[in-house]
Amino acid sequence: MQGFNMGRYVPPDHEGLISGNALQNKNRSHKPLTVRFEMPYPIWCATCPKPTLIPQGVRFNAQKTKTGNYYHSTPIFSFTIKHTICSGIIIIQTDPKNTDYKIISGARRQTLSSEGIQTPREQQESKATAISLLEKTILDRESHFNSSLRIEELKQETNKHWDDPYEQNARLRKAFRVGRHDREKQAATAQNLQDRMSLGIDLLPETKEDAQRAALVDFAPTTAADSSSTDRRVLAKPLFDGKNNDNSKEKKNKKMLKSAIATQKLKANLVSEIVSNTRAARDPFLDFGNTASRSAGGGGGGLLPGLKKRKRALDDKDVRETTISSLELEKEEQGLPPTTAAGRPHPPLALVNYNSDSD
Known part of the structure; x- marks a missing residue:
C-alpha cells in the first residue's frame, strides 16, 4: 500500500501552497467533482x-x-x-x-410530524389527562412539603442526640462491653474445637436444643481404674498357656457343679488379681497412669518428665513367696497334693530387674 505523498517531492517553499498537479504543470480539470x-x-x-x-x-x-x-x-x-x-x-x-x-x-x-388530527374522544381524554396531571402535581407538592417537614424534624433530633459525640461514643462502648468476655470465650472454644477436629466451617453459638441432644447421648462407662485392672489381668497371665491343662480343666468342669465352677473361677480371678497387683507394685516399668495405687503399693509417686531415677533391685525372696503361694492355690483347685521343699520346681521369675544403661 502506497503511503500519502510517497514518491512525490514538493519543495518546502511550495508545500501547502501549490498542489502537485499545479507544480508539475499538469492539465487541470474544470468539470464538477463527482x-x-x-x-x-x-x-x-x-x-x-x-x-x-x-x-x-x-x-x-x-x-x-x-x-x-x-x-x-x-x-x-x-x-x-x-x-x-x-x-x-x-x-x-x-x-x-x-x-x-x-x-x-x-x-x-416528507413531513414526519407526530401531531395529527384528534377525534372528539381523543380530545376529551387529553383534557382529562391534563386535569389528572394537574391534580397529581398538587398532590406531589403536598407530599414534598410534608416530607420536607419530616426531614427537618429528623435533622433536629439527630443534632440533639449528637451534640456531645464523646458521651454518645462512651454509651455505645458501654453497651457493647456487656458480654464481651463471654463472646471472646465462646470464640476461643469454637476455635479450639475447629483445630482439634480439623473443621473448615464456622461454628454457630451453642443453643439449648444442642445441649439437650448432647445430654441424650450415653457412652459406655470407661474409667482409668477399669482399664488399668484389665491391663493387669492381661499382664498377669503367662505368655504360653498349656493346651493339655485347658483340656483337663474343661473335662473336670463338666463333672463339677455350677456352684463349684463359680467358686473355682472366683479363686482363679482372685489369684490373678493378687499376682498382677504384686507385679504392678514391684515392676518399675509398668505404669498405668494411676499414681495413687503406685504410692499405696509402695512404688512411690510418679517421676517428673525428663528425670531419671535409679531402680532398686527387688528382693528375690518376696517374688518367690508370691509365686509359690499362687502355685499352691492352683494345685489345691486341681486336687493335687502339695509338693515338698526338696521336690519343689523353681518358679518362673518375672522379668522385673531391668537396669538402665546409665546404671
Missing part, C-alpha cells in the same frame, strides 16, 4: 408520474459544486443527483445556518 451522496432524510420525487418516496440512506452519484460562503468562511455546497426511476434532476444544498440540508428543486421533504 462524489457519493447519501440521502439525509426521506423525500418525495416531484418528477415521477406517481408519488415516489426516496427513503433515507439511499446513495447516489452526485456532482458537488460550491455555490457560496456562509459568514465569510463556511462554504455552501450543492449536490445534483439524478433519480434513476424517472431520470429527474434533484438539487440539494447545504444549510450551515441551521446545520441541515434543504431541497432546491426536483423533490419535496
Whole structure:
C-alpha cells in the first residue's frame, strides 16, 4: 500500500501552497467533482408520474459544486443527483445556518410530524389527562412539603442526640462491653474445637436444643481404674498357656457343679488379681497412669518428665513367696497334693530387674 505523498517531492517553499498537479504543470480539470451522496432524510420525487418516496440512506452519484460562503468562511455546497426511476434532476444544498440540508428543486421533504388530527374522544381524554396531571402535581407538592417537614424534624433530633459525640461514643462502648468476655470465650472454644477436629466451617453459638441432644447421648462407662485392672489381668497371665491343662480343666468342669465352677473361677480371678497387683507394685516399668495405687503399693509417686531415677533391685525372696503361694492355690483347685521343699520346681521369675544403661 502506497503511503500519502510517497514518491512525490514538493519543495518546502511550495508545500501547502501549490498542489502537485499545479507544480508539475499538469492539465487541470474544470468539470464538477463527482462524489457519493447519501440521502439525509426521506423525500418525495416531484418528477415521477406517481408519488415516489426516496427513503433515507439511499446513495447516489452526485456532482458537488460550491455555490457560496456562509459568514465569510463556511462554504455552501450543492449536490445534483439524478433519480434513476424517472431520470429527474434533484438539487440539494447545504444549510450551515441551521446545520441541515434543504431541497432546491426536483423533490419535496416528507413531513414526519407526530401531531395529527384528534377525534372528539381523543380530545376529551387529553383534557382529562391534563386535569389528572394537574391534580397529581398538587398532590406531589403536598407530599414534598410534608416530607420536607419530616426531614427537618429528623435533622433536629439527630443534632440533639449528637451534640456531645464523646458521651454518645462512651454509651455505645458501654453497651457493647456487656458480654464481651463471654463472646471472646465462646470464640476461643469454637476455635479450639475447629483445630482439634480439623473443621473448615464456622461454628454457630451453642443453643439449648444442642445441649439437650448432647445430654441424650450415653457412652459406655470407661474409667482409668477399669482399664488399668484389665491391663493387669492381661499382664498377669503367662505368655504360653498349656493346651493339655485347658483340656483337663474343661473335662473336670463338666463333672463339677455350677456352684463349684463359680467358686473355682472366683479363686482363679482372685489369684490373678493378687499376682498382677504384686507385679504392678514391684515392676518399675509398668505404669498405668494411676499414681495413687503406685504410692499405696509402695512404688512411690510418679517421676517428673525428663528425670531419671535409679531402680532398686527387688528382693528375690518376696517374688518367690508370691509365686509359690499362687502355685499352691492352683494345685489345691486341681486336687493335687502339695509338693515338698526338696521336690519343689523353681518358679518362673518375672522379668522385673531391668537396669538402665546409665546404671
